[in-house]
Amino acid sequence: MTPETAANLVIGIKYLAIGLVMLSVIGPGLAIGRLAAAGLEGISRNPDAAGQIQISMILAIAFAEAIAIYALVVAMLLLFVG
Amino acid sequence: MENSAPTKAEKKPRMWVLLVIIALNILASWAIGPVMPHVQVAPEALTPVLRLPVLGDFALTNTMIAVLLADLVLFWMAFRVNRDLKDGDLAPKGLAGVLEAVIEPLYNLTVQTANKWADWIFPWFASLVFMILIVNWMELIPGVDSIGYFHEAHHGAPAYEVQELFSLGGFELSTITAEVEAAEAHGEALGFVPFVRVASTDLNFTLGLAVTAVVAVQFLGVRASGVSYFKKFFNFDGVKEAFSKKKDKRQFAGLFAFTDIFVGFLELISEIARIISFGFRLFGNIFAGSVLLFVMGSLIPVLVDSVFMLLEIFVGLIQAVVFGMLTLVFMAMATVSHGDH
Numbered sequence: 218m219t220p221e222t223a224a225n226l227v228i229g230i231k232y233l234a235i236g237l238v239m240l241s242v243i244g245p246g247l248a249i250g251r252l253a254a255a256g257l258e259g260i261s262r263n264p265d266a267a268g269q270i271q272i273s274m275i276l277a278i279a280f281a282e283a284i285a286i287y288a289l290v291v292a293m294l295l296l297f298v299g
Numbered sequence: 300m301e302n303s304a305p306t307k308a309e310k311k312p313r314m315w316v317l318l319v320i321i322a323l324n325i326l327a328s329w330a331i332g333p334v335m336p337h338v339q340v341a342p343e344a345l346t347p348v349l350r351l352p353v354l355g356d357f358a359l360t361n362t363m364i365a366v367l368l369a370d371l372v373l374f375w376m377a378f379r380v381n382r383d384l385k386d387g388d389l390a391p392k393g394l395a396g397v398l399e400a401v402i403e404p405l406y407n408l409t410v411q412t413a414n415k416w417a418d419w420i421f422p423w424f425a426s427l428v429f430m431i432l433i434v435n436w437m438e439l440i441p442g443v444d445s446i447g448y449f450h451e452a453h454h455g456a457p458a459y460e461v462q463e464l465f466s467l468g469g470f471e472l473s474t475i476t477a478e479v480e481a482a483e484a485h486g487e488a489l490g491f492v493p494f495v496r497v498a499s500t501d502l503n504f505t506l507g508l509a510v511t512a513v514v515a516v517q518f519l520g521v522r523a524s525g526v527s528y529f530k531k532f533f534n535f536d537g538v539k540e541a542f543s544k545k546k547d548k549r550q551f552a553g554l555f556a557f558t559d560i561f562v563g564f565l566e567l568i569s570e571i572a573r574i575i576s577f578g579f580r581l582f583g584n585i586f587a588g589s590v591l592l593f594v595m596g597s598l599i600p601v602l603v604d605s606v607f608m609l610l611e612i613f614v615g616l617i618q619a620v621v622f623g624m625l626t627l628v629f630m631a632m633a634t635v636s637h638g639d640h
Contacts, residue, residue: 279621283576286583297340
């Protein structure tokens with residue numbers, strides 16, 4: 218394998234790695250969907266508590282989204298710094 | 300009210316202004332094609348690097364300029380509100396009225412979450428929300444990330460071909476026409492550094508805010524419960540119970556002691572992980588948003604970027620509120636005394 222082929226192979230594997238890292242956002246996606254569903258059901262059962270439910274729901278969604286953001290940061294580091 | 304929806308006669312000039320701006324946009328992107336700007340995680344330094352004795356290297360970066368601009372906006376808002384409220388009007392007009400509509404829900408939320416300590420927590424919460432909101436929304440202003448200066452490109456660094464638009468005396472206005480490698484440029488290849496860059500795309504800013512928030516939470520915990528606040532992390536009560544004289548307290552006490560110590564250690568790790576979580580949540584959202592704006596702006600230079608700017612308005616607002624709300628919630632949890640079981 219010539220050095221040029223090896224260098225191209227490394228670049229190709231880098232892009233493959235970036236794509237693979239972003240597969241992991243399926244977890245937070247499902248989590249946010251379930252949280253929103255639970256929040257909506259809670260609001261529909263008890264419309265008076267809508268304010269408190271909304272606040273707790275947004276908080277929980279922020280936690281779940283942070284995990285997806287970790288994966289995005291790893292992908293961006295690979296893309297721009299790696 | 301006199302001026303409700305604009306009448307048909309008033310709408311027409313606005314529509315024409317908008318169409319002229321879109322036409323100018325199309326003309327500009329046809330004359331000089333858009334170039335994808337170089338994106339890097341580290342902020343660019345505007346001054347030469349200064350070596351400080353203890354702290355290490357220091358340079359004024361373009362994200363620091365953004366923070367200074369946000370500080371100026373905050374000071375202006377504070378002075379304006381002070382002046383508006385001087386007459387003692389119960390229904391303030393002007394900026395004070397607008398800000399009151401924003402601050403009142405925030406204060407009610409704080410009182411709802413942390414009953415007694417709301418007056419101590421509220422300045423932290425509101426300052427974080429306003430600061431991060433202004434800094435996040437700066438990426439929507441035209442000129443941020445796009446107006447800067449050119450310099451000699453180092454070998455291997457991204458470089459651009461530059462075309463001069465007009466020059467006035469010593470001042471020269473140029474724009475980028477294409478991206479080239481620094482080594483093989485036949486014209487002159489220059490590197491570009493923007494004057495202002497969105498502060499939340501700088502890990503220094505976001506991690507600094509995160510460390511400040513988490514340390515403030517610990518400080519509030521000590522203020523609320525004294526030094527025994529740290530018993531949350533170093534929980535040796537089970538060990539004390541295991542060696543007590545009373546026989547009925549000693550059953551299973553060893554197991555409880557072990558789990559208490561382990562849970563306390565996990566709490567400590569979780570507290571430190573909060574710094575990383577706060578910092579990277581804000582950084583990741585805003586950095587991804589600004590990269591999205593760059594890429595979309597350079598792929599389709601007309602109209603598409605506006606849609607993503609709408610998204611960025613929303614994302615910037617949500618991230619500011621989430622940072623503040625999480626700080627609020629953790630501060631409220633720190634004031635509740637541990638040891639009810």
